[in-house]
Amino acid sequence: MDEKKLSSNPFMTNMKFLENVQEGTEFERILKILTVPSKSGIYISRYDIRELGKSLGVQLPVRERKEMLKDLFIYAKQMDNLKGFIDLLISFVDHRISQYRELQERYPKSSSLMEKWVKKAESLKTFLENMKKEVDIYRNI
Structure with a gap:
């Protein structure tokens, strides 16, 4: 891929991928899982998403969290760094699970409440690990 073209606008160079990202698709379901704390067990803030972007080497504009995550997925796919x-x-x-565990230790009366969030977060982790295994299958999307 042309590095200059990618660095000028890394999110819009893979139009075939963007065409497949429509409402109601598996990709939209994944974004919803990641952005809805009651489903994922964690909250990912805009700041957190920007920091994830920096780890990938991209500066994200601040927008809706779902859109920012979508941009990161697209960028990672284009850079062949989805895994x-x-x-x-x-x-x-x-990291979030360890924070929950720390809260459980500090505040034992909240342990049962925190355990529900830990279980959801662990389910999300399992989901992401399975998604990582399937990345090769979706390379041609």
């Missing part, structure tokens, strides 16, 4: 991006997401989820 690396998913690894970053898994590390982020691990």
Whole structure:
């Protein structure tokens, strides 16, 4: 891929991929899972998403969280680093789980409440790990 073209606008060079990203698709479902705390067990803020972007080497404009994540997925796919991006997401989820565990230790009365969030976050981690295994299958999208 032409590096100059990619660095000028890294999110719009893979039009075939963007055409497949429509409402109701599997990709939209993944974005919804990641951005809805009651589904994922974690909250990913705009700041967190920007930091994930920096780890990938891209400066993201601040927008709706779902759109920012979509941009990161597209960028990671174009840079052939989707597995690396998913690894970053898994590390982020691990960090949140460790924060929940710390809260459970500090505030034992909140343990049962925190355990529900831990279970959801662990389910998200499993989901992301499975998604990472399937990346090669979706390379031609």
